[in-house]
Amino acid sequence: MTGPFAWQAAGPMLLVEFGGTEKTLRSGPSYQVGRDPRSDIVIDDIRVSWNHAVLRAERGAWFAEDCGSTNGTFVASRRIDRFEITGDCVLHFGSTDGPAMSCSLYRWERTDWPSVDRRPSAVMRAPARALRIGRATDNDIVLDDLGVSRHHAELRNVGDGRYTIVDLDSSNGTFLNGARVIFTSPVTEHDIIGIGPATFRLVGGELRQFIDSGDVSLIAQDLTVRLGDRVLLDRVSFPIGERSLVAVIGPSGAGKTTLLRALTGMAPATEGAVLYDHRDLYSHYAELRHRIGLVPQEDVIYPHLTPRRALGYAAELRFPGDTSDEERSVRVQEVLDELKLNQTTKDRPEPVADTPAAALSGGEKKRVNIALELLTKPSVLFLDEPTSSLDVELKEDSAISANRAGSRCTGPCAANPSATGRESSSSRPATASTWPAG
């Protein structure tokens, strides 16, 4: 993906938070702030001018510029015309106590900025002796996720302010800074513990927990893929914001599949990095690969298997050995229902779920492939040519179902609801797709 197909961002990106919403701004365009509803950041406050200010990057530096507003733009009570954003700061519009926007820079090297510190879903005292984590309800911390073993890991206080994490022979692993823990490992305040969808960090005698429910950003940074003398991807950079849908469009051979394989870590780029929630995907791959789903371009189900059996086998392979048949079949049923694979009609007395794959249409197989990936509720889902065999109705249904079935959380959907003209789904992963040229 070179030349006209490269989407490149030169310089750092600006993360702004206003009214509870975060936006990631890449350098290049100017971002308008004001009361005008067409602004990039709309501030509906009478003290704020219609075109109040602009955020833009110039030669790698970000600036906030007042556009001659009536009541001014302020940083730390000082009225500014033009202000260089060099670190974390808060801008006030219309008055020193007017609507506030916090700004921070995405520095590429800032890979040690884990989500757990920014948005802990729970904070508890570090254990005096030991604290057990797992799926069963008798644990001190219960993680209700089929990827987690019943008794998964234990955080132990070994005295003198030191702690260790012990993996209790879990199926899918306990991770420290992205690497799998073999039996036990010391834990310091600089370390991140990963268990299923949860991340933990010890800070000042507290244990902070963050549950990855899909509220994660993904950043491609200068991805380059070389194959011999050929450059298949040439310094491609872009952010994918939290809860968003991104479509990559390009002709056959443009490098869409190559990009997806680099973004998911399946075939890492020769140069560059992918940041998953500010963590380097390639060096934390053992842990983070479980949070990413990839629906490949080709069909993956064996022709003689029915989708229900295929999903059942996939569940056995991916979920811990201590999950019951019932737990697995409930999840399989959920996914089949979400993707409408269980339905029967007058013309189709046998549901897709119970028809051997060899007898399914291209679109039905595509939905089965999506179902297979959604089984483990990935936070980010990539689909390679997701709609190539689907009609318009099914394209909409699949996009919505993919969003609805995959996530662990509830809340409004930012995954392209306006494109389908339907209401937000209640739960979804962020989604990136590549679309065929034709």
Ligand SMILES: Nc1ncnc2c1ncn2[C@@H]1O[C@H](COP(=O)(O)OP(=O)(O)OP(=O)(O)O)[C@@H](O)[C@H]1O
């Ligand atoms: N393993 C490989 N060996 C040699 N060349 C390769 C390999 N994989 C991809 N390429 C080449 O890299 C380029 C990009 O391929 P890629 O599969 O990413 O394209 P694409 O945009 O996904 O195309 P399509 O829409 O046809 O799926 C193509 O020119 C292809 O021939």
Ligand SMILES: [Mg+2]
């Ligand atoms: Mg392709």
